[in-house]
Amino acid sequence: MSEPVLVALRGASFAYEDGPVVVDGLDFEVRGGRALALLGRNGSGKTTLMRLLSGGLRPRTGELTVEGRAVGYDRKGLTRLRTTVQLVVQDPDDQLFAASVGQDVSFGPLNLGLSDVEVRARVDEALAALDITALADRPTHLLSYGQRKRTAIAGAVAMRPRVLILDEPTAGLDPDGQERLLATLDGLRASGTTVVMATHDVDLALRWADDAALLTPSGAHTGPAAAMLARTDLLGQAGLRLPWGIAAAELLRAQGLLPAAAPGPRTAEELSALTTARTGT
Incomplete structure (x- = not known):
């Protein structure tokens, strides 16, 4: 892949403390x-990995780098990291603490020592991006x-990070809420946020x-999502099942309805459109 490495653990x-090793000699790139x-x-180290990437935890050995430069864990180094990487935890009640939405979203930019005008601009931008x-x-x-x-x-987005890390962001949302959040994430990606x-x-x-x-x-x-999520050996080790889209693609190929090199369906709508196009019904 030719895309630049923004954040990496080496x-x-x-x-x-007093627990087993969770991460050992890990190399990981974003x-x-x-x-x-x-x-x-559960227990595979996802939360630990996310906190290591965002500076909430410091590796016992190895290093965290931002654009190839090792992160220092002093005030200057962590400020640089947190203007590049932001983590949003799974339960929003663990993250929200201010009296109002606007005050909560403004907390991070205020801590950067920005002017009132710049803070207001960032808050307005983040609220708009999240449609709130x-x-x-x-x-x-x-x-x-x-x-x-x-x-x-929105509080994380107001920091204008280059990398936004989300822990189970769709958990607890109804289908409409999930779709709206995914559309929001697509908008953030289009604006340059990884x-x-x-x-x-x-x-x-x-x-x-x-x-x-x-x-x-x-x-x-x-690796590429479609290829990795077809690896039944790794899925088994990770305690995961085969995605239905991968299974559907295998069935369609076996029935001659999908060329070997063609991508499989990722949504029910794509499956319906594919089968309609192939069968004419």
Whole structure:
């Protein structure tokens, strides 16, 4: 892949105090312009990996780099990292704390020491990007779950990161909320933000991601999403099932309805359009 490496762990190891090693000698890259899905069973190290990438944890060995430069864990180094990488945790209630939506979203930019004019511009931009401008003055405790999710993401977006890492962003959302959030993420990607999404949903990963990283006991395995999510050996190690789109593509090819080199369907709509085109019904 020719895309530049924005953030990388090199030979990283980490263990929690009095606990087993979670990450050992890991090499992991996030490349610009690629939507990356991070998948693995519970306890596989997804959360640890995300916190290492965002500076919330420091590797015991190895290093974290941003555009090839090692990250320092002093105030200057972490500020540089957090203007490049932002992590949004799974439960928005672990991230929201201010009285109103606007105040919460403004917290990060204010901590950068920006002018009031610049902070206001960033807040307005982030609220618009997440389609919650009308909620700017709403108390955070009166928000729905989906609105709280969007507010938490807006707080990260207001930092204008080049890499946005999301932990299970669609968990707890109804189908309409999921679709709206995915459309928002597409907009962020179109504006130049690289998005990393941790998820257990292999069908979502196949549909959404350019690349997939499967966390297994033998390490992280990363490559094009369709190819990685067809690897039944790695899926088994990661505690994941085969995406239905991969299984459907195999069936269509066996029936002569899909050329061997053609991409398979990623959504039910794509499957319907494909079978209609092939069968004429």
